[in-house]
Amino acid sequence: MTRFLTLALFLLFSLTALAERPPTFTAAKVVAKQKVFFDRAQSPDGELYCGCKWEWTGKSGGRINPESCGYETRKQQTRADRMEWEHIVPAWVFGHQRQCWQSGGREKCVADDPVFRAMEADLFNLYPSVGEVNGDRSHYQYGMVNGNAPQYGACTTKVDFRGRAVEPRDAVKGLVARATFYMYDRYGLSMSRKQQQLLMAWDRQHPVSAWEKSWESRTAAVMGHGNPFVTGERSWTLGHKPSREGIVTQLVTHKGAPLAPQPLAVSGDIVGNRNSHVYHLPQGCPGYIQVSTKNRVHFSSEAEAQAAGYRKAGNCR
Structure with a gap:
């Protein structure tokens, strides 16, 4: 029994050791090719x-x-010819919910924010795409x-440049919805009620496919x-409270041994609008990502915001 238990623990440790998350976006693209999409380039x-x-x-x-x-090129032939890696939830979207982005944009986040780097390199949010459509989608x-x-020949994905919205082809609407739910849940992001309702509808209308399971x-x-x-272990409902399981950092002892993941203190989670003196929470406040960069003021707590003369946004749930 002891030998069997020892072997079982060894195998469990070995399998766990194989799970090495890519540390950067550049590394993630290589891993995505080698470990996830290696045989999908010619798939239906x-x-x-x-x-x-x-x-x-x-x-x-x-x-x-x-x-x-x-596919027919809309405008950018070079990108139309190129396969690129799309963030299903754009880096601009999740970056704007991090204090680092307000201080120096994406470069600042990559340099200073381990949570942003984890989000940028998260393989559940990366998928091959036509470069031109990836570029047209922007951060809509x-x-x-x-x-x-039709904007791209027989391709049925549509981009509304004036309305700043994208509607992917029906075959991936469910996949896109569930990848988005994952990112917002794991990293504690704030999603508008309208976006939640749309993605919940896509989730219902387009069930998980055999390939999505793989x-x-x-x-x-x-x-x-x-x-x-x-x-199927989790489902999204209006007002979903994110698990924030991805907001952790790996601590080490003085001997280099890893400790259990600990909550990462996230400063500046509350965003105030210096013009309106209204503040928004990262969860439940649709206006959180709508405050322009130049008008953003960051607070570590509601008490701090209120002490500065700010009031909570009326549309926060």
Whole structure:
């Protein structure tokens, strides 16, 4: 029995040791190719936005095959030819909910914020895509886009540049919703009520596919944890309270031995608008990400905001 238990613990430790999360976005793209999408370049599912097949090039890049999906270039031929790695929840969106972004943008976050680096390199948020559509999507939120005029040939993803919204093709709407739920839940992000309602509808209308299950399983093997919104362990409802499981840092002892993950103190989570003197919480306040950078004031607590003469936004739930 003792020998069996020892062997079992050894195997468990060995399997856990294989789960090495990529530390940077650059590393994540390489790992995503090698461990997750290695055999998907010629699959019928194709890349995210248009279902195009591609050929791998270099360590993590690719060249799109437009004939495989009926893709027609809208404007940017160089990016239309290129497979790029899309953040399903854009770095601009999750970055703007971090204090580092207000201090110096993405470069500042990469340099100084371990939580931002974890979000940027999270494989559950990365998917191959046509570079031109990736660029056109920018940091737009998801939405229903009116109009039937094709923008990219047979590709049915639509981008509303004026309304700053993107509607992905039906085949990936559920996948996009569940990846978004994962990011907002794990990293304690704030999502508007309108966005929640849309993604909840997509989640219901487009159930988990066989490939999405495989994608989740492969990614979990690297990340060391799964996406509970794909496995069914968790579901999103209006007013969902994020688990914030990703807001941790790995501490080490003076001998270099890892300690259990501890909560990472996040400063400046509360955002005030210096013009209106209204403050917004990172959860439950739709206006949290809508305050312009130049008008943002950061507080570590509601008491601090109130002491400075700010009042809580009336639309916070």
